[in-house]
Amino acid sequence: MNKRAREIFYDFDGKLVGTKLMQRYVCQTLSVMPEKTIKFVTKNCWFVSSMDDAWGFVFKGNDLKNQYLIFLSEDLFCQHAFQIHYSIAHEIGHVMLGHRNSVFVKQTKAEIKKQEKEADAFAKESSR
Numbered sequence: 001m002n003k004r005a006r007e008i009f010y011d012f013d014g015k016l017v018g019t020k021l022m023q024r025y026v027c028q029t030l031s032v033m034p035e036k037t038i039k040f041v042t043k044n045c046w047f048v049s050s051m052d053d054a055w056g057f058v059f060k061g062n063d064l065k066n067q068y069l070i071f072l073s074e075d076l077f078c079q080h081a082f083q084i085h086y087s088i089a090h091e092i093g094h095v096m097l098g099h100r101n102s103v104f105v106k107q108t109k110a111e112i113k114k115q116e117k118e119a120d121a122f123a124k125e126s127s128r
Contacts, residue, residue, distance in 0.1 A: 004031045011042035015067075017057065018049030021077055029088040033126050041092055050074045068095050086123050093122030 001009065005027035009016065016023045026047050030038050046064060049072040051057065070091045076084055099115045100107060107115075 001027060002031065008038060008042060011038070012047075013042075015042075015046040017046065017051070018072065019052050019077070022047065022049040022072055025077070025081075025084050026072075026088055029085045029126070030092070033089075033092070037092070037096055041095065044068055045070055045092075045095060047072060049077075070095070089123035089126040090119045092126070093119035097122060 001024050005024070008027040008030050009023060012027075016026055030041060033041075044066075045068040046059075047070050072088065072091075076087055079087075094115065097115070097118050099119065
């Protein structure tokens with residue numbers, strides 16, 4: 001992990017819950033984003049994936065109060081590095097763009113499609 005990525009890791013203050021591989025990819029992906037985005041995400045987002053040393057874990061409601069939870073599938077980390085970075089940036093895009101979660105809020109297909117296009121554009125811009 002490069003110096004900036006290590007700094008980002010410490011800025012998360014324990015909110016990267018998962019394998020070291022996941023932690024490294026999240027920090028590397030963020031390290032090329034604007035400082036404003038890095039500060040917002042490290043303060044307001046939790047990233048969760050499976051863990052090497054635990055079968056499960058528990059969050060208390062207050063742990064996530066007014067925070068975003070981004071879940072990253074274990075299968076994602078079997079993909080090429082570009083796809084991993086892109087997918088993480090895409091999810092960060094949903095947060096930064098203020099998108100609603102279609103799991104809990106009824107949305108039209110057109111609204112979901114628009115949000116996905118916007119998150120893709122954010123990821124493409126972040127991947128340059």
